Amino acid sequence: xxxxxxxxxxxxLAIESDILAGLLAPDARLGxxxxxxxxxxxxxxxxxxxxxxxxxxxxxGEGRRGFRVTPISRDDLADIVLIRQTLERExxxxxxxxxxxxxxxEILAALHRLKRSVRDDPQGFxxxxxxxxxAHKAFHAALIAACGSPRLIAAQSQLYDEAYRYxxxxxxxxxxxxxxxxxxxxxxxxxxxxxxxDAAQALDAHIxxxxxxxxxxxxx
Numbered sequence: 001x002x003x004x005x006x007x008x009x010x011x012x013l014a015i016e017s018d019i020l021a022g023l024l025a026p027d028a029r030l031g032x033x034x035x036x037x038x039x040x041x042x043x044x045x046x047x048x049x050x051x052x053x054x055x056x057x058x059x060x061g062e063g064r065r066g067f068r069v070t071p072i073s074r075d076d077l078a079d080i081v082l083i084r085q086t087l088e089r090e091x092x093x094x095x096x097x098x099x100x101x102x103x104x105x106e107i108l109a110a111l112h113r114l115k116r117s118v119r120d121d122p123q124g125f126x127x128x129x130x131x132x133x134x135a136h137k138a139f140h141a142a143l144i145a146a147c148g149s150p151r152l153i154a155a156q157s158q159l160y161d162e163a164y165r166y167x168x169x170x171x172x173x174x175x176x177x178x179x180x181x182x183x184x185x186x187x188x189x190x191x192x193x194x195x196x197x198d199a200a201q202a203l204d205a206h207i208x209x210x211x212x213x214x215x216x217x218x219x220x
Contacts, residue, residue: 011041011049019058019069020164030059030067057162074215077166084159084207089200091144091152096194099146104192110135110142111188118177125180126171139184143191143203163210170213183209 015035018024036046050067053059059067070076095103117135118125125132137160144156174180183206190199 005045005048007041007045008048008052011039011046012052014039015049016053016056016058019053020161022165022168024069026069026165027071028069029062029065030069032066035066056158072165074211077163077211077214080159080163080166081208081211084156084163085204087152087155087159088140088144088203088207091147091149091156092191092199092203093196094147094149094152095144096191096196096199098148099191103142103146106145107139107142107188107191110139111184114139114184115181118181122177125174125177126168139188143187166210166214170210173213 015024015030024030030050032043032046035050036043039046041049050059050061054061054067058070060070061067114132114135117129117131121129121131137157140160141153141157144153147153183202187199187202187206189195190202193199
């Protein structure tokens with residue numbers, strides 16, 4: 001990897017982190033000069049970094065004027081939810097058909113880590129807490145880990161990340177972790193029991209809950 005590629009990768013990671021953490025607001029302008037100064041890189045590696053993030057849907061180009069952070073909207077979240085449901089439903093079906101005892105054990109281990117992250121630090125029950133974020137994503141990854149398709153796994157990971165800003169808003173609406181943990185326990189039980197189509201329906205509803213909680217006035 002060249003020095004420019006290294007600087008670009010580091011800048012992309014830093015900008016992505018700031019977008020997901022809300023430090024760069026939706027629709028914020030990312031002018032080349034000021035953004036390069038902010039992240040301590042040159043214009044060339046910065047443009048490469050922003051192009052990488054544009055490919056992931058986190059920013060969009062504005063021609064010579066630079067880039068902007070991708071806005072959030074109900075339509076955008078609805079699209080993420082639709083694609084996640086479509087992909088993860090099939091990935092879970094394949095995982096239930098192919099999964100073995102090791103797959104089952106990893107689901108239970110991931111569920112335990114998620115529950116423990118919440119119970120050990122109730123104040124950390126939110127998107128943005130590093131331990132919770134890691135445990136939450138790991139659980140959803142474990143559900144489909146045995147699907148046998150690296151591309152399905154990669155697509156699920158990217159879409160999960162794209163919904164991160166919306167989950168931050170959703171998590172702020174929770175007053176208790178009980179329902180949250182119960183929904184993940186049910187997903188684990190249904191997956192391990194190979195309860196298809198109940199598992200698929202529960203996963204669909206779980207993914208859609210972000211849309212329903214962030215935009216309740218237009219959830220239907």
